Amino acid sequence: MGFVRFLALVLLSLTCVASGVLAQDKTLRLAAPAEIIDSGLLEFMLPRFALKHGVRVVVVDADADARLGRDGVPVFSKGDAGYGLSLVQDSAHGETFRAWLISEIGLRTVLSFKTDGEAVFAAPAVAEAEVEEVVLSGDAKRGQTASLRACGRCHVIGDINRMQGIGSTPSFAVLRSLEGWQERFEIFYVLNPHPAFTIIPEVIEEFDETLPSPIAPVSVTLEEIEDIVAYVASMDPADLGALIEHQ
């Protein structure tokens, strides 16, 4: 452990002690592997969790309440490596943190963490089927409205704007026929070209202003994304063979 990080931990623990029992009640002690700490993910993610649940998470080496590591409930992955969260001791805050991490908002927060404009972590391999069920709780009807408003400027989303999309942009029917369409829609805002103009109020407050953006920002809520996924799920995938013959 580098001296600076050691110092930071000491300071954090001192703050804990100093702010007394009350603050201690609202603190979760988390252990994490060095590669996760060094990635910067925790600095990005923990304040968002704290904001949402009023629980401050301090990173500790020993005596943790919860541990990010290779086992526990799967929470995210990086390449072939899967990471999970285990509760080391009974802890209500640990349970809150785990529930947040495996929730859509938690997962989206992890997925939206970027280094040099690239997402660093991916969804956990095993949890994908579960995510699928949860996500389809969206409302397809509202999803159509949201798609038209937020995506219809570029994408043909259906007959409703058949003549309005941008020709070079794939239609929703074509995207629906791609493998992994659902995940692409769930995280479309980290896939190009969207990061340059997309705002998700709960997750991404501002788009990266260093990227040139000739277009007005698009703002969609997580709920709308669920609705859009339900809408896309309800449509027939494009028959790519027939489409090509048609042209």
Ligand code: HEC
């Ligand atoms: C300003 C234009 C624009 C808007 C607005 C826009 N998109 Fe896109 N989108 C594109 C383009 C262009 C591509 C194709 C990118 C490529 O081929 O690499 C694309 C690709 C996609 C993909 C496939 C990405 C992949 O890599 O697999 C998805 C999913 C998607 N868009 C969803 C959406 C949703 C949902 C919305 C609205 C909430 C939206 N887009 C709004 C321009 C836009």
